[in-house]
Amino acid sequence: MSCKSKVCNPPAGADVKWYDPKVSPNIFEAMKETWLDNAKLQTLMTSFRENIERGLKKDTHPTSIVKCFPTYVQDLPDGTEKGKFLALDLGGTNFRVLLVELDVGKCDMKSKIFAIPADIMVGPGVDLFDHIASCLAEFVKEDDVVDQILPLGFTFSFPLMQKGLCVGILERWTKGFNCDGVIGEDVVKLLNEAIQRRDDVKIDVCAVLNDTTGTLMSCAWKNKNCRIGLIVGTGNNACYVETQQNAEMFDEPDMGSGKVIINLEMGAFGDDGALDCIRTDIDKSLDEDSVNAGRQLHEKMISGMYLGELVRLYMVKFTKDGLMFEGKLSDALQERDKFTCTYLSEIEADQPGKYIRQREILNEMGLSYASEQDCINIRYICECISRRSAHLIAAAMVTLINKMGETNVTIGVDGSVYKYHPHFRRLMIQKMTELIKPGFTFDVMLSEDGSGRGAALVAAVAAKKKPA
Ligand code: BGC
Numbered sequence: 001m002s003c004k005s006k007v008c009n010p011p012a013g014a015d016v017k018w019y020d021p022k023v024s025p026n027i028f029e030a031m032k033e034t035w036l037d038n039a040k041l042q043t044l045m046t047s048f049r050e051n052i053e054r055g056l057k058k059d060t061h062p063t064s065i066v067k068c069f070p071t072y073v074q075d076l077p078d079g080t081e082k083g084k085f086l087a088l089d090l091g092g093t094n095f096r097v098l099l100v101e102l103d104v105g106k107c108d109m110k111s112k113i114f115a116i117p118a119d120i121m122v123g124p125g126v127d128l129f130d131h132i133a134s135c136l137a138e139f140v141k142e143d144d145v146v147d148q149i150l151p152l153g154f155t156f157s158f159p160l161m162q163k164g165l166c167v168g169i170l171e172r173w174t175k176g177f178n179c180d181g182v183i184g185e186d187v188v189k190l191l192n193e194a195i196q197r198r199d200d201v202k203i204d205v206c207a208v209l210n211d212t213t214g215t216l217m218s219c220a221w222k223n224k225n226c227r228i229g230l231i232v233g234t235g236n237n238a239c240y241v242e243t244q245q246n247a248e249m250f251d252e253p254d255m256g257s258g259k260v261i262i263n264l265e266m267g268a269f270g271d272d273g274a275l276d277c278i279r280t281d282i283d284k285s286l287d288e289d290s291v292n293a294g295r296q297l298h299e300k301m302i303s304g305m306y307l308g309e310l311v312r313l314y315m316v317k318f319t320k321d322g323l324m325f326e327g328k329l330s331d332a333l334q335e336r337d338k339f340t341c342t343y344l345s346e347i348e349a350d351q352p353g354k355y356i357r358q359r360e361i362l363n364e365m366g367l368s369y370a371s372e373q374d375c376i377n378i379r380y381i382c383e384c385i386s387r388r389s390a391h392l393i394a395a396a397m398v399t400l401i402n403k404m405g406e407t408n409v410t411i412g413v414d415g416s417v418y419k420y421h422p423h424f425r426r427l428m429i430q431k432m433t434e435l436i437k438p439g440f441t442f443d444v445m446l447s448e449d450g451s452g453r454g455a456a457l458v459a460a461v462a463a464k465k466k467p468a
Contacts, residue, residue, distance in 0.1 A: 058248040070250035076220040087455035091157025097139040100456035125182035129194035153455030157211040212239035214454025219412025233415025236303040267299030304341040312339035330366030394431035414447040
């Protein structure tokens, strides 16, 4: 479709209302590379489904990209779980320690957030685990539970190859972490060693889990149809309930449910070229400058750690091409990661045609000289990037629902992009509705604290199964 007039027309069949027709024609045209029509999404769905099958099967698992790690969690909660638990939550820029008390359908939580200094995120692994252990010690002392040996659920939200409910070998770092000496090691062992080095607290780590599993458990505790846990936050990933027979990497005897939760690690989808048909030069440039180039390519098109940076890279390109800011770059605009995903959410939360928060953001970015036309264009770039993310998520979720073959599935979701982007949920649901097979229905529910309550539930469900 050409776009010669000042007012651009959307392609046939597109949702006509979503952008301001005053977007500059050149920018409108250039951003079309981020549009994913249903035919492209269907192609990705086929490829994603093949990737999942490869991850599940023993002979293809070693070379598969989407790892489909069995979590060793076989039962969903039924609401009768009871007990007092500790939980640790590591997976983004913050680290949390929680005390969780479950009592038949009730859940009380106390938690404390600790920052993870940037140097620890990329320093020696020993320092990271010492930091975690010291935060845990501070918390149990403050909360006066230092003398009780409480079962602890460790939410460690990176790709872990689990060898048991409390053994998890780190396959790779993601989300800007890159600590030496942890890949190939059991993170529970590293945590226990750090605690022993301190010798002032005692803990009993009884489960290690991914944040997607925590989210699924936390939602399943409230909603019996929940079968998928999804995170669209700093990183992106999902887990789902698979039939044990299909999960060939899970060698345990069937303990009754015949099911096991699979941690897909779907952020890695595309690392073998499966997304090359939709990746743009901007996607490639973001990837090349990241600490994990060539890795997590799906995640880099979807999650909060990257969406703002994609928008910034487009703004820089258009400025250099003389299409924005009269060709003048500010220092902040040239700084990597300076334009955050929070900015993107806030810009899209401005009322259409009003640029109140956007003006403040542009001032923070040293771009007070932006014109009204620049504001229209920036909003449009943000919309294209968040829309593409929501559509990729929709395609992945429908693939999972089709694979499970259940006609009424609830998806439990957590993560800052999903929670704080003003239109993400609507865009995702709209696209899922277009892509889903006739006769299938779904619900999407926001998770309440998957990493805390979910971790406690994994520990509690595991405890229920232990022979007395
Ligand atoms: C990690 C996943 C995690 C996701 C969401 C990804 O970078 O690889 O394990 O579930 O982020 O936090």
